[in-house]
Amino acid sequence: MIFIANGINGSYLRDILPPSGAEVDGVMAAIAYGSDEEHFLKNCIDNKYRLDIWMRFDHTVPVSIPLLKKLLSLTHKNIFWYQIPDILHSKVIWWQGYGAYIGSANLTDRAWITNIEAGVFIIDLELIDSGLVAELDGFFDRLRKLEQSFPLSKEIIDEMEQINKARSDINIINQISKKMRTVKEFFGLNFVSKSHSMERRKETFRIEWNEALTILRSIAKEVIKYRPAWVKENIPSAWQTDQFLHAYYYNNVREGNRHPYEEFYQGNKRNPSAALQETLAWWKSLKEPPTREDQTFYESAPYIQKMLSKDHILKLTQGEFQKICEYTHATKDHITKIQLKRMGVDSQASMPIEERIIIYSKWLWEIHNQIGMNVAGLLNYVLYTGESNLMWQRLFEVTNDEKYFIPHYGLNSIAEVIGWAQPEVIPPRNGRTSKALRALGYDVMVYSS
Numbered sequence: 001m002i003f004i005a006n007g008i009n010g011s012y013l014r015d016i017l018p019p020s021g022a023e024v025d026g027v028m029a030a031i032a033y034g035s036d037e038e039h040f041l042k043n044c045i046d047n048k049y050r051l052d053i054w055m056r057f058d059h060t061v062p063v064s065i066p067l068l069k070k071l072l073s074l075t076h077k078n079i080f081w082y083q084i085p086d087i088l089h090s091k092v093i094w095w096q097g098y099g100a101y102i103g104s105a106n107l108t109d110r111a112w113i114t115n116i117e118a119g120v121f122i123i124d125l126e127l128i129d130s131g132l133v134a135e136l137d138g139f140f141d142r143l144r145k146l147e148q149s150f151p152l153s154k155e156i157i158d159e160m161e162q163i164n165k166a167r168s169d170i171n172i173i174n175q176i177s178k179k180m181r182t183v184k185e186f187f188g189l190n191f192v193s194k195s196h197s198m199e200r201r202k203e204t205f206r207i208e209w210n211e212a213l214t215i216l217r218s219i220a221k222e223v224i225k226y227r228p229a230w231v232k233e234n235i236p237s238a239w240q241t242d243q244f245l246h247a248y249y250y251n252n253v254r255e256g257n258r259h260p261y262e263e264f265y266q267g268n269k270r271n272p273s274a275a276l277q278e279t280l281a282w283w284k285s286l287k288e289p290p291t292r293e294d295q296t297f298y299e300s301a302p303y304i305q306k307m308l309s310k311d312h313i314l315k316l317t318q319g320e321f322q323k324i325c326e327y328t329h330a331t332k333d334h335i336t337k338i339q340l341k342r343m344g345v346d347s348q349a350s351m352p353i354e355e356r357i358i359i360y361s362k363w364l365w366e367i368h369n370q371i372g373m374n375v376a377g378l379l380n381y382v383l384y385t386g387e388s389n390l391m392w393q394r395l396f397e398v399t400n401d402e403k404y405f406i407p408h409y410g411l412n413s414i415a416e417v418i419g420w421a422q423p424e425v426i427p428p429r430n431g432r433t434s435k436a437l438r439a440l441g442y443d444v445m446v447y448s449s
Helices: 039-046 065-073 109-114 124-130 132-145 154-166 170-180 194-226 237-253 261-268 272-285 293-307 318-327 329-337 353-365 375-384 388-400 411-421 431-439
Strands: 002-004 026-031 051-057 079-085 091-096 099-103 119-123
Touching: 026 132, 039 079, 051 132, 065 079, 065 154, 091 132, 099 124, 119 124, 124 132, 124 329, 132 194, 194 237, 194 272, 194 388, 194 431, 237 261, 237 272, 237 293, 237 411, 237 431, 261 272, 261 431, 293 318, 293 411, 318 329, 318 353, 329 353, 329 411, 329 431, 375 388, 375 411, 388 411
Parallel strands: 026 051, 051 079
Antiparallel strands: 002 119, 026 091, 091 099, 099 119
């Protein structure tokens, strides 16, 4: 965690912008006011990040006209701008997969350079460790679904220009400029308790998760018709679907450290079916696995299924869990990012992934949640302690409820392995699965942990 206070401590917001080549899935921001800041937008454009930013709308023109025009002109650069009337006052920037700033700085040069501001930059692993990733997901999902939130348009800019002209006469600011606006005044959200907020997030998760499962199951019915010759007929359709999406994402979507799935989404969202059929034809034409999908079918997935079977899961050993980590895409991806110091290793700045997996699996195996479960107990709870149609509910609990939560073993890791363990109930799903679905044009959520 870094304390950002500009000239007070010599730590500036511009200093924590992601460097070129950093893996950033996308940028989400909620910043109330803005006028002339260049560093943030330039960083997003130069690195080709998709930016979704919410800012304030009211009769005082909280975002300058030049900035409004600039933002509207950048839609083709994957900059998407939304307004919330009257009550937005937050200053949050989340570079997904990299870290988040939460503080007092607005989108102005003064705020980023000369003002006395106060805020913190929290790296991605600290966000995961503290459970803040789920909170940020919930925060931005709520903004996205606010009835009062609306996108920027030329008409809004024209209205703001008229209001701005009226504001030149100090005597009529409140009398006329406020009446000139066409957007209904927003007086605030109703008070909600922490438990009510959690229930709302849970319901949102249920709806999205089940919708995504429906999409995955629909694709599974198609993918078996397009099975390449090197895929045996007895491979579960849910596994075939996952590896079809895996191959598509890594061979047709991802570009090095860039993850342009949102660009693909914009191109395919009007007709996901056509994008799917084209990609299925490509999959069927493959003479050999492009990115080791055969290893998953014949080695990784069967091993995880056996180790996490109902008869064996509570007998799982640390060594077996280590192998599961090695075979789980989402877990391996997380292990490459976790600081060695966090796992008790101070002697090396870097380490091969094979050694990292050994250290991580030993370290995580010893961690228990507040009710005494280790990772094996946690997976057993999700898989086998209730109705299979309520697995989504248990998945939400273990990744959002602090009494179940085990740090550094998040939603994507758990959702992936339960899909290998019970493909007849639930397909594997991790961050890569969700990105591939979005790239094909399906409106699913990409979860960050």
